[in-house]
Amino acid sequence: MATPEAPKVKVAIIGAGLTGLLVAHGLRKNGFDVVIFERERHHGERPRDWSILIHWAMPLFTKLLSEELVASLPEALTNAHLTFDASVESISAYNGSTGELIFTNPTPGARRVSRQRLRALLLRDLQDAGVIRWDKHLAGLEEQGGEDGPVKLTFEDGETYEADYVLGADGVASKLRELLFRGDEVAKPRYSGFYFAMAVARYGDPEKIDAVMKPHPVTAIVFANDCVGGSGVMHAHPPDDKSQWTVFWVKIWRKSILVTPEDATYGQKALDFLRATTKGLAAPFQSFIDWTPDGSDTYINEMRVWASRPFDNRGGRVTLAGDAAHAMLPYRGQGFQHAILDATKYLDALLQIRDAGANRRDVFAAYDKDMVERGEKAVNQSLKEAELSMDLETVGQMTMVKKGHGPEA
Numbered sequence: 001m002a003t004p005e006a007p008k009v010k011v012a013i014i015g016a017g018l019t020g021l022l023v024a025h026g027l028r029k030n031g032f033d034v035v036i037f038e039r040e041r042h043h044g045e046r047p048r049d050w051s052i053l054i055h056w057a058m059p060l061f062t063k064l065l066s067e068e069l070v071a072s073l074p075e076a077l078t079n080a081h082l083t084f085d086a087s088v089e090s091i092s093a094y095n096g097s098t099g100e101l102i103f104t105n106p107t108p109g110a111r112r113v114s115r116q117r118l119r120a121l122l123l124r125d126l127q128d129a130g131v132i133r134w135d136k137h138l139a140g141l142e143e144q145g146g147e148d149g150p151v152k153l154t155f156e157d158g159e160t161y162e163a164d165y166v167l168g169a170d171g172v173a174s175k176l177r178e179l180l181f182r183g184d185e186v187a188k189p190r191y192s193g194f195y196f197a198m199a200v201a202r203y204g205d206p207e208k209i210d211a212v213m214k215p216h217p218v219t220a221i222v223f224a225n226d227c228v229g230g231s232g233v234m235h236a237h238p239p240d241d242k243s244q245w246t247v248f249w250v251k252i253w254r255k256s257i258l259v260t261p262e263d264a265t266y267g268q269k270a271l272d273f274l275r276a277t278t279k280g281l282a283a284p285f286q287s288f289i290d291w292t293p294d295g296s297d298t299y300i301n302e303m304r305v306w307a308s309r310p311f312d313n314r315g316g317r318v319t320l321a322g323d324a325a326h327a328m329l330p331y332r333g334q335g336f337q338h339a340i341l342d343a344t345k346y347l348d349a350l351l352q353i354r355d356a357g358a359n360r361r362d363v364f365a366a367y368d369k370d371m372v373e374r375g376e377k378a379v380n381q382s383l384k385e386a387e388l389s390m391d392l393e394t395v396g397q398m399t400m401v402k403k404g405h406g407p408e409a
């Protein structure tokens, strides 16, 4: 163990998304000195929310957090007021043309969270402890004093910071990744050719909430020709008044089939576009769209991907995690779960170096190898899932159908 007199190992994390925050919790729990640099000026600057299912990585996730935080997790759940038995801890998928159930996959221990509310929860202690440095947009990376010196970060406002280790958790269009690849084009994410749309609606009617929960109490997936949809409760609050609850529905489709007009990517125009182009689904799924009131939060974007590949990790001092390391499509809900695995492995790597005297270069060569192999496979698989999901004839070939929602590809 590190002696109390030994200076703490300094880790700089770029990005206060779920990955960066989770890594920070794990590192602080284990006595590392952590600072997170985030380009947003405050939490809530980008209000877009979505829901994330955490299942196979749940035990790793909770291990990185304090007991108090784990006890507060219900605050982040889309619906904390369910009896979490095997039927709730599953995902059901339907034929959107006929309304027939196609399959139900078990997801034992799974919980669906709001990305915004989980982020708020993870931020709470870190903000109080002064770990987050808002309004810091990473611009440069330099090695100081050769391969064993610190790494110097430069931000757009001219401020600099030196750290022993730097972790890029800055998402799909990671600046740190770009710097690691020294500006090579291969570091840039690419557009996937698939749109993702999401609306969050308050129906104001308990019976409509019951209708949303009927196909599945947490998440129902719908396959219709040319698109995939999903629906569920977004925020079951207050628990005893369903007229106040919000729901979400999502839709994924190919850009080559239908282009979203440039001025219809968010807000009312996005909702109008989705209403006009989403017709004829079987009951109750069509109603979820038709019941959505004007003014509901609605977004459409073409999803980007980045398949992991090896890079020079600057003598084992700089690496990546989360979407910065592997940006995949949301099929089988794998992105954040791989981020949780990254966070766990990143902490293990630093512990091996600090507490067991392991060689930094060897340890991070192994971290990167695992992350790159796992990430590349998961990204490519998510693209293949997307292709297969667009046609009811090929849905049966999806990994989701053949192998379920586990980590294996």
Ligand SMILES: Cc1cc2nc3c(=O)[nH]c(=O)nc-3n(C[C@H](O)[C@H](O)[C@H](O)COP(=O)(O)OP(=O)(O)OC[C@H]3O[C@@H](n4cnc5c(N)ncnc54)[C@H](O)[C@@H]3O)c2cc1C
Pocket (backbone or CB within 6 Å): 014, 015, 016, 017, 018, 019, 020, 037, 038, 039, 040, 050, 051, 052, 053, 054, 115, 136, 137, 138, 139, 169, 170, 171, 172, 173, 174, 175, 176, 196, 321, 322, 323, 324, 330, 332, 333, 334, 335, 336, 337, 338, 339
């Ligand atoms: C609709 C949808 C559904 C999903 N469903 C699931 C699911 O069911 N299960 C699952 O496991 N995963 C799911 N995912 C994936 C999951 O949401 C992501 O993998 C996860 O949120 C990624 O977090 P991140 O912190 O790596 O990246 P981000 O959330 O993108 O965070 C990156 C942060 O870095 C900051 N940043 C960027 N550039 C800079 C810079 N230059 N300087 C400083 N800061 C910077 C950004 O402002 C941001 O705060 C889903 C994703 C989507 C979009």
